[in-house]
Amino acid sequence: MADGLHTADLEAWIREFARVVAEHREELTALDSAIGDADHGTNMDRGMTAAVGALEAAPPADPAALLKQVGMTLVSKVGGASGPLYGTFFLRMAGALGPEPADAAAFARALRAGLEGVVARGKAEPGDKTMLDALVPACDALDEALASGKPLGAALEAAADAARQGRDATIPLVARKGRASYLGERSAGHQDPGATSTALLLDAAVSALAGSQS
Amino acid sequence: MADGLHTADLEAWIREFARVVAEHREELTALDSAIGDADHGTNMDRGMTAAVGALEAAPPADPAALLKQVGMTLVSKVGGASGPLYGTFFLRMAGALGPEPADAAAFARALRAGLEGVVARGKAEPGDKTMLDALVPACDALDEALASGKPLGAALEAAADAARQGRDATIPLVARKGRASYLGERSAGHQDPGATSTALLLDAAVSALAGSQS
Amino acid sequence: MKKLINDPADVVADALRGMAAAHPELRVDHENRVVFRGDAPVQGKVGLVSGGGSGHEPMHGGFVGLGMLDAACAGEVFTSPVPDQMAAATKGVDGGAGVLHIVKNYTGDVMNFEMAAELVAAESGTEVVAVVTDDDVAVQDSLYTAGRRGVGVTVLVEKLAGAAAEEGRPLAQVADVARTVNGQGRSMGMALTSCTVPAAGKPTFDLPDDEMEIGIGIHGEPGRRRVRLAPAREIAEMLLEPVLGDLDFTGGDGVIAFVNGMGGTPLLELYVMYAEVAAVLEKSGVRVARSLVGSYMTSLEMAGCSVTLLKVDEDLLRLWDAPVRTPGLRWGI
């Protein structure tokens, strides 16, 4: 599909994210047990299961509608910190996309719009030990790869790589936002659950979207 | 002391009973954990510690006064089933003794009066898996040994032997009185805590009194 | 052993200090370990005395106050109080109309209350009537047991007889209310975990992670049988089957349905249990007139619950709704 990402591609991304979240549910909850309240895996799995269910019940007509529906579903099914944050992320992505298929640059812009939504909603900065620590490097890597002329597939792989590195880099950090910040110094030495689910989101993008334009 | 059991002898008995109860406190409580509420050792130890304390604070003048004081102390310090039962036991013993030193026969009569007090208060019968299963054979053995002309020392040894056998014989019994009866068939296979403390009472009598007339 | 206590030997005395500090409307006799209504004795009113081993809080001390008990005696943990305590309580609540002893049917409690009544009879002219509660259907009342245990219904007896006394009914009638309530109430309990008696320092029994005890009492004693862990829905059925089998609760003015936590079970789970209990009752044609959900008669930190049903009539419902003002139960005032 050299003409960009269609609704079906984005749906595949969402389905793949739902699948890997379900697969990693226990791991996400275990990470959240160490420095939070032991619900991140359950939250994300509940939300993404509902998002996929909603897609099946009422298949959206275009990319923007699809991501908007996912965002709305997350906002109204997840709760906690991750509901508004991931919800806002997808809603802002939807706002940045049009009804037409998205090309690589449009997708990257939308991803950054999502990131900005997370910042606006959660007021965290990189280094605070949150999902931003995976999302920011992912957006940066994606932009850079596309700017250097790489195709979407390779660019997404670079983004996913960066997300995983960002996720790993949360381990030594002392949390400054979210529930983990209550632990103070004791939060160091643990991987952030939200950064971990965000790395999965980028992995899912590679699996579902990388083939679309290659 | 060929002229019988003096106040000091009975005091020695009480002190020795207090000592062995303290020594076996954990064991008594462990037995009560299996078929009761995990307090028999604590109860008896609290009571006997108080009884010895009272003896020291206000030394009674004669055997009857001494055992009465012990009985009163147990009634007002122990609670539970063992408080009224052991309390009544010593009060009835006191009632059967005079102010004068007790000879072997008088001691045996007093012990049986104590036993009858336990029956009157608790309405149990031999075989119900209670302290009576140690006390009844002990009284019977004491009477028999004295009737057959044995000296007090040997007679008490026979009584203590019988108490220990009675205690062991509670193991297979299904409890019909006290807290253990709530367990029904599940009470079988466990040694009764009250019968165990009663066997200690007779052991203490051997240690403290057997020498008195030999 | 993990507990918020100081020396295990002081736990009852320390908790009574806490009660005295937290409830200035009560009067605590620390020497005798009796919690009194601040205005006891109430002249002309029948005095209600209960008591038992500690570890069941809020029962009994938390049920002292207007419309419920006049005094409660606190024994050592799981150990009946001694006659001296009960005698002091009885004298302290005697307002000239006699005193009712509410006694849970345990060998120790019954004997100590009996001895207290003997003491009081010997010393004063106070008229004392004792009512023994024995509502636990886990235990058969036969020659081969010490009879049924007094459990959940005791809370209801204290409330209802307390209201009758507050209304000014004479001793015989107040005792009648207590006996009626006991006669029309049945309970059954279960445990997910054991509790730890402070002085013993370790759990009274061991329970594997996939098993529970059915037919427990309130002293951390093991129950009648051990079965595999089951969902709340099945537990509700296991508890209610023997209760409903023992007495006909259908018809009339319905029941008070009481789901009680054993101390370590959070309210969230008690409401889950209550939903299942209500469903079984509905299916069984039992109408719920009133309900009570909470940890009112506990076994230290034991996890588990009991279910109590009480058949009520108009008079009992009126007494239930009457004002009560105690630390553990309060409404209407």
Add this chain to the structure above:
Amino acid sequence: MKKLINDPADVVADALRGMAAAHPELRVDHENRVVFRGDAPVQGKVGLVSGGGSGHEPMHGGFVGLGMLDAACAGEVFTSPVPDQMAAATKGVDGGAGVLHIVKNYTGDVMNFEMAAELVAAESGTEVVAVVTDDDVAVQDSLYTAGRRGVGVTVLVEKLAGAAAEEGRPLAQVADVARTVNGQGRSMGMALTSCTVPAAGKPTFDLPDDEMEIGIGIHGEPGRRRVRLAPAREIAEMLLEPVLGDLDFTGGDGVIAFVNGMGGTPLLELYVMYAEVAAVLEKSGVRVARSLVGSYMTSLEMAGCSVTLLKVDEDLLRLWDAPVRTPGLRWGI
């Protein structure tokens, strides 16, 4: 995992069924998971809405009723409810005098309530004011944290602002009461054991038999530090020292002293703790005007407690004593 539940995924829905069955005076919107006062919206009265993750019962659903909340939203266990729930609650309690949102300071709660307020603002003319509670001195309020957590003081805010609303005060004044209470209250908590989130199926953290966590919140999260197990007396000091160090509680009309159980701690131990807390306060020259002892804001079956002090004046004391009729807190009516 040993719990009185059915499927872990249904625990909140099941508990709400139980609440609905046990409290016919409340109205439960099962679809939105909102517990309403039966007579909501009360015309002309400011409506009070709170909510949060489940697992803290009786908070918040158990504090719905006359003199306290008009509605409470129940999230999944330890997970803030979603904006739709809060919006439904807000609309359902709007009696024309505006609505107060009482929000505990957690990232999730704050964001979801914010989004709900945006929703409501977009859809209707209802005036909404949010007050965020953040009384936990275990956490420093600095650029390096999400701020202090909202803990015990939330219960007191709900009672006192509820009483102010019941009196007919306008929204701005009711919000002022809530802000004042939050500003004059401080809390600190500790845990003896972890709790187990039903969906997670195992304890959130492991705690050796001889250690405890100091400075915990109410979501089963580990605390600020782990120390050796200590007697109640020392625990009272550990909890009160940072509280008393953060705000001067001496003088004036004194304090409301609140010892709260975390869910798995029996009342017996809470009274032992209260005795020690009262002793420390006396030594520190802090006068106790009122007290509250019990498990009002829990973390599932966690064993432990928290201590909250609130500096009061005559107005707050009057509001405290005002009638309240909820499943979890009731007096005067």
